[in-house]
Structures are given as structure tokens and as C-alpha cells.
Amino acid sequence: MYTATVVFDLKLPEVSRSLKAKRSYVRPLIAALRKLDVSVAEVGFLDRYGRTEIGVAVVSAELRHAHEVLDNCERTVFARPEYEVLSVRRRIYSEHDD
Secondary structure, three states: OEEEEEEEEEEOOOOOOOHHHHHHHHHHHHHHHHOOOOEEEEEEOOOOOOEEEEEEEEEEOOHHHHHHHHHHHHHHHHOOOOOEEEEEEEEEEEOOOO
């Protein structure tokens, strides 16, 4: 069993100068990622208007499948030109990790 995570550090457009405006950018991205059958949440920069961190997690029986799911998540994020991707951090955990 493998647990795979990816965290996207994103810069939002300058028009997101309120938390309400920020949500209008974050919610559609979270909805798009959820269509990939992953767990997803805003996990960082919760009180900053122009930045966000989106965390994604998936559990898989096969390592190859876990990588494919994370690849699809990355394609989904990078396909949206309204976000500037500052960093992408991936981690893969195995049931044998201590």
C-alpha cells in the first residue's frame, strides 16, 4: 500500500484582494482536483489573499498508479493559467516506511 501526497504552492491573481475573492479562485481548483478521486484541501496560507497551498492525497495498492494520479493532478493545476505555480512538493509513503 502506498500513500502519495503533493502540495502546490500557488500565487493567485492580483484581483484576489479579499478572502471572498480568494475563495472564488480556490474552490474551482479544488473541485477540479476532486474529480480525480483524490482527497484535497487548502492547507496553507489560509489568511493570505494572494497565496494558497493546496494539498492532495491518494492511497493506492500500486506505486505506478499513485504516480499516475499525482501526474494527473499536476496537469490539472498547470493547465490553469490563472495560477502561478511557485512550487510542487511530492512525497510517497510505503506501508514499510518507519
